[in-house]
Amino acid sequence: MSQPTKGFSRRAFLRGSGVAAAASSVTSTQSASAAIVPVPIIAGETQVSLTVNGQKKTVTVEPRTTLLDTLRYQLNLTGAKPVSSDGSSGASTVLVDGKPVMASTTLTVAVSGKSISTCEGLKDGDIPKAFVSNDAQQCGFCTPGFVVAVKAFLNQHPDATEEQIRAGLNGNICRCGTYANVLQAVIALVKGNQNG
Numbered sequence: 001m002s003q004p005t006k007g008f009s010r011r012a013f014l015r016g017s018g019v020a021a022a023a024s025s026v027t028s029t030q031s032a033s034a035a036i037v038p039v040p041i042i043a044g045e046t047q048v049s050l051t052v053n054g055q056k057k058t059v060t061v062e063p064r065t066t067l068l069d070t071l072r073y074q075l076n077l078t079g080a081k082p083v084s085s086d087g088s089s090g091a092s093t094v095l096v097d098g099k100p101v102m103a104s105t106t107l108t109v110a111v112s113g114k115s116i117s118t119c120e121g122l123k124d125g126d127i128p129k130a131f132v133s134n135d136a137q138q139c140g141f142c143t144p145g146f147v148v149a150v151k152a153f154l155n156q157h158p159d160a161t162e163e164q165i166r167a168g169l170n171g172n173i174c175r176c177g178t179y180a181n182v183l184q185a186v187i188a189l190v191k192g193n194q195n196g
């Protein structure tokens, strides 16, 4: 076996490596802390204030609580439906500050201070009436989401063509297949310039 080179030993090498590693560690930590942007971390339950259908509400939720669960199980607003946890059915559509979102994929803490509109807030408007008069529901499970989606769509496209209506509402699924009647309801709303 060869002898260690004069002036260099395994012990000295390890000692030197340790210092280098420690120095490297300090440098990395300092770089990382400089790059981190502090964000509030919510642990445990927290209070969230919302305006829901024009009324101020304060709820206590966990960080993981969805807006859909808050609406249904704390505020007793059961119109928006838990059909798809990924929002692909459109059945949990609500408006947040006027924009349609899926309540099933929205955290309540993310909409703190915002204005929420659900189908319950539209019940006396022209959209539900148009759905009824055009027989645009069967089981009705998709209908609340459709009503809110139509509201958001017509706010943006009050003079929509049939083609635009078809494209604008294609995120809402009806397993009963009432699409033709929903289409007629929205066409009637556009013709009557009625926007719930």
Ligand code: FES
Pocket: 136, 137, 138, 139, 140, 141, 142, 143, 173, 174, 175, 176, 177, 178
């Ligand atoms: S009316 Fe039954 S799912 Fe649409």
